[in-house]
Amino acid sequence: MKRTVPLLITFLTGFFLIVSFFVPHEPFGQLEQRLLVWFAIVSGFAMLLGVDSLFRAHLKRIIRAREGRWHSLALLLSLVVTLAVGIIGFAKFGSPFHMQSPFMFVYTYGIIPLQATMFALLAFYIASASYRAFRARNTVATLLLVSAVIVMLGRVPIGAAISQFFPVAQEWIMDVPQLAAKRGIQIGAALGAVSMSLRILLGIERSYLS
């Protein structure tokens, strides 16, 4: 019951999804769309579970007066405030995403600057990592260095000012060798995902039950 039923559910769900792909007629025609709707609904409940887990972990830290409890308090307050303004926006405007909704205030002046600055911060760390990693030790490392420099120079006005070679070479690198390797990796990853999916459907891979 504890292992057989989940294995059966996984197999049947995946099986019907595959059947609906190859047999786009009734009774299987609408099955894929229906299962994806169900998936979205169940994922919503999973999200609630995840947020609950986050809430409990930080609440525990506050109650037990552990180090970082004030930061945990800030996290819980920001979480509760965001949820509250979302509900208020829904009740007052019919949608939390209405431009007048307080939820959009949190999004515009909280999430956007925090997210953009976090990613902007990475520019410094990527640059410092490149200083350590980009050393022309051998041929392939030199290729990495040269292609990165050409792409960086080719995408800014100063590169074109130095030489018209940089924008043209940048475009060629992105369109041909970069695309070729990316495509090769994507095809390999997709084939790997197919084989892993088969292992899951056939019950060989069961780690999700642990």
Place this chain on the structure above:
Amino acid sequence: MGSTTMLIGTWIAGFLTLAIFSFLYKDNPVYKLAEHIYVGVSAGYWLIYVAFFDVYPMLIQGFQNETGIEKWILLVPGALGLIMLSRWFPKTAWLSRWPIAFTVGIGAGLGITANIQGYVMPQLQATLLPVTGWNIVSLNNVILTVGVITTILYFYFSKPHKGALGWMARVGIVFIMVSFGASFGYTLMARISLLIGRLYFLLSDLLHVID
């Protein structure tokens, strides 16, 4: 939003931006505060997003608006969702494996159909391009095809990379390194673009130093 609200919002955004940038000096309590606020608002945002765009229209409004079997069949995902919450109670926590198995089944099913239809076939179709004579387009098409094949062969570890396979794997690593370098440069420029955006916000919207 009124001008006072926007002003308060701009100062909050300015504080949060500077708090995150303070990490460049070293890890400090102000950065940690902004980091925790980021996690809190993001979790709240995504919960509201999923509830408003997925659960509410698909389950609640669907149940209200549909009729007959279409209405009652929505009880299945609703029940699976509620069973997912059985993790809250240790005695019934094992039941949550059922909705997890359902989502894994969907993922595995899509992993086969969507990957073949969405990745493998279109990528192969876009790779096997015609060679129409001695011109630059044909040469690029040949390089593209050789690059894709040798990259895949580089990741083929069932045989030792010796002889012809070793030679092709060495060609593959050339393409891979050029690709990684180009991706690195591309990512760095995107991050610098974001950095310019944040600095522009601080100097223009917050401090009005530049227009």
